Amino acid sequence: MKVEHITLGGNSQIRDTAGIAPETIGYFRRVKAVYSSASINLPEANASVKITATDEGAAFDMLYNGAPVVTNLCCFSAGQKPGIMELVSGLAGSYPLYKGMKPKAPAMDVFLYSIVLLPFAPPEWVSIAGEIELYIFDQLYSAWIEKQN
Structure with a gap:
């Protein structure tokens, strides 16, 4: 599936979920993301994820x-x-890093919008995080x- 991935203050790109690395999928072998609120611990990636899912996205x-480090908003x-x-x-207006910045409008109706909160994580982790976000x-x-069906 093709999805527009926008980073506030950064770039916008069309990403394909078919290209998610097997290593990334492996992080989730013991868990399944469901459409609800949940926390997922990914010790292999020094990461954890807190999910909130509603009818509004x-x-x-x-x-x-x-x-x-990053908040991600999903539009389906x-x-x-x-x-x-x-x-x-x-969110852009509430963080000093983004004061006065106008968020880029997505071209697609289905998109992932990432907002970096604390840009201190190591570059190798940021690369893995991008894959995890897409997954x-x-x-x-x-x-x-x-859920719609």
């Missing part, structure tokens, strides 16, 4: 060694887009579609 925080339909973008704008988005999207 989903959000998940990526934590590195217990510290929140055109109807969710205004509310998700309102959340992105609110979790894909799992949440699949669970959301299933």
Whole structure:
């Protein structure tokens, strides 16, 4: 599945969930993301994830060694887009790093919006985190579609 992945203050790219690395999928061999609120511990990646999923979309925080590093907002339909973008704008306005920044509007109705909260994690972890974000988005999207049926 193709998904638009936007990073506040950074770039926007179209990513394909078919390209998720087997190592990333392996982190989740003992857990399954479901469309609800949950916490997932990924000790192999020094990460944990806190998920909140509602009818209005989903959000998940990526934590590195217990510290929140990235908040991700997930939009799965055109109807969710205004509310998700309102959340992105609110978060952008509440962090000094993003003061005065206007969030980039997504071109697609299905997108993942990442907001870096603490840019201190090692570069190798950030690379892994990007893969984990895409995987979790894909799992949440699949669970959301299933819930709609």
